Amino acid sequence: MPHLGSTVHLRALAAAALRPRPAPVSRCATPAERVVIVSASIGAGHDGAARELERRLTAAGVTVERYDLLDLLPARLGRTVRDGYHRMLVRAPWIYQRVYSSTERAGGGGPLARALLRTAENRMLEALPDDTGAVVSTYPGASRVLGRLRLGGRLGAPVFTYLTDFSVHPLWVAEGVDVHLAAHAVPAAQARALGARDVRVGGPVADPRFCPADAERRRAARARFGLPADTPLALLVAGSWGVGPVRQVALELRDCGAAAPVVVCGRNEALAEQLRADGIEHAYGWVDDMPGLMHAADVLVQNAGGLTSLEAFAAGLPVASYRCIPGHGLTNAAALDEAGVAAWIRDPDQLKGVLGDLIDGPRGLLQREAGRALFAAAGAGPADEIARACRATGPLPAPLGLDRSSPSAANTPGIAPAPRGPRPAVRRLAASVAVACAVWAGAVGTAVATTGSGSGVIHAIGHTLDLDDDAHLGSPQQPDHHS
Numbered sequence: 001m002p003h004l005g006s007t008v009h010l011r012a013l014a015a016a017a018l019r020p021r022p023a024p025v026s027r028c029a030t031p032a033e034r035v036v037i038v039s040a041s042i043g044a045g046h047d048g049a050a051r052e053l054e055r056r057l058t059a060a061g062v063t064v065e066r067y068d069l070l071d072l073l074p075a076r077l078g079r080t081v082r083d084g085y086h087r088m089l090v091r092a093p094w095i096y097q098r099v100y101s102s103t104e105r106a107g108g109g110g111p112l113a114r115a116l117l118r119t120a121e122n123r124m125l126e127a128l129p130d131d132t133g134a135v136v137s138t139y140p141g142a143s144r145v146l147g148r149l150r151l152g153g154r155l156g157a158p159v160f161t162y163l164t165d166f167s168v169h170p171l172w173v174a175e176g177v178d179v180h181l182a183a184h185a186v187p188a189a190q191a192r193a194l195g196a197r198d199v200r201v202g203g204p205v206a207d208p209r210f211c212p213a214d215a216e217r218r219r220a221a222r223a224r225f226g227l228p229a230d231t232p233l234a235l236l237v238a239g240s241w242g243v244g245p246v247r248q249v250a251l252e253l254r255d256c257g258a259a260a261p262v263v264v265c266g267r268n269e270a271l272a273e274q275l276r277a278d279g280i281e282h283a284y285g286w287v288d289d290m291p292g293l294m295h296a297a298d299v300l301v302q303n304a305g306g307l308t309s310l311e312a313f314a315a316g317l318p319v320a321s322y323r324c325i326p327g328h329g330l331t332n333a334a335a336l337d338e339a340g341v342a343a344w345i346r347d348p349d350q351l352k353g354v355l356g357d358l359i360d361g362p363r364g365l366l367q368r369e370a371g372r373a374l375f376a377a378a379g380a381g382p383a384d385e386i387a388r389a390c391r392a393t394g395p396l397p398a399p400l401g402l403d404r405s406s407p408s409a410a411n412t413p414g415i416a417p418a419p420r421g422p423r424p425a426v427r428r429l430a431a432s433v434a435v436a437c438a439v440w441a442g443a444v445g446t447a448v449a450t451t452g453s454g455s456g457v458i459h460a461i462g463h464t465l466d467l468d469d470d471a472h473l474g475s476p477q478q479p480d481h482h483s
Helices: 008-018 045-059 073-093 095-108 112-116 119-125 140-151 185-193 215-225 246-256 268-279 290-296 307-313 327-338 348-360 362-376 384-394 424-448 453-464
Strands: 034-039 062-070 134-137 159-163 179-182 200-201 233-237 260-264 283-286 299-302 318-324 344-345
Touching: 034 045, 034 140, 034 179, 034 384, 045 062, 045 307, 062 159, 062 185, 073 095, 112 140, 112 299, 112 453, 119 140, 134 384, 140 327, 159 384, 179 384, 185 327, 215 290, 233 290, 233 344, 246 260, 246 268, 246 348, 260 290, 268 283, 290 307, 290 348, 299 307, 299 348, 318 327, 327 344, 327 424, 344 348, 348 362
Parallel strands: 034 062, 034 134, 134 159, 159 179, 179 200, 233 260, 233 299, 260 283, 299 318, 318 344
Antiparallel strands: none
């Protein structure tokens, strides 16, 4: 690992920012049937939604390519952002709550977020194939990048944002995005209130393996996982990283007696081992067969409200939100409760009663019906809207009044680019260095706030500087799996 005063990473940033860019290629003006989906490997929900959209569009005969926004940030800043976010959720969730609330009040991200996302704009534009007919974002940062390109006339293809959550943070609503696609009327109304100009309710997306199970399938799933045949089971999930007070909730589930806990810890294998040491018999790390576990369970208990909740609705499994993580976990719980598709348990004294009603009572029946109704009339859902737009139009003309000498005009179809000097490269270098320093400072601040000793702080600082180290927090990323 380079020492604290090393310039290795500044040289890497300079090389990435000053690397020559190929001349922009004019987009074709004929209808195209290629869709590009841009997600981000932060957790599993954004990638999971992108993967299912890709499957549906491909089945409809559309060519699809997928990109990770974090890979388009220079000098491996994407990995630094992901690991910093992970550290916040695990070590200092109160910092994440403050960041979430402050950006919510401000109506979006601040100067640091804008500077970080601008470093991805040219790479995004260069990555898009010439025959792109539509671009879809399943991550707020990607929507911001694509919206700016669209608004500036540099991107001719229409841009869609698929809202993966039931609550809509202002970062999701990016100026320049053509259409926002929502799973339900509640997130659609929130997006409109935040200024989204075209919002459509297309229903959620979920892998078709998530479907209601009959008695035979339920028995087979329980036998496959070694679960008791007749005991009520509460499936406890905490995202792909296993964050939040999972251990506390698992013990509360066991002690309340409403159902035996079956816990999925994602990539947090240490948490799974700890739970097994606590006497929680059915604690798993990464699980490939989540549809099977949902078929075996009687109720889902979750703390983030993302894609897993939508999959439970598709599987006919009632959902309860309990001891949610800060930020989007709390706002999603409120939105799911408002929509009537999930119960939000705010008081531990209500845990046993609400779970019992969801497993065997009328509340469970109502929620199963409400969850399944999301999928009933959706058909292919958002994929239909995207495919129609892709086939109906080719790249759109440049906005009227665009200055041919502006940076926006340089990559706009039909407009000859003006000569480019070194100034854009210098700006990229400055932006990259500033963002890297800010991200590093934020990571150090988190470490200082959560480390009890001086040696721990020095270790944390050194670790954040080591951009060449391939080791990630927790287990390696495992694309195309779900937990």
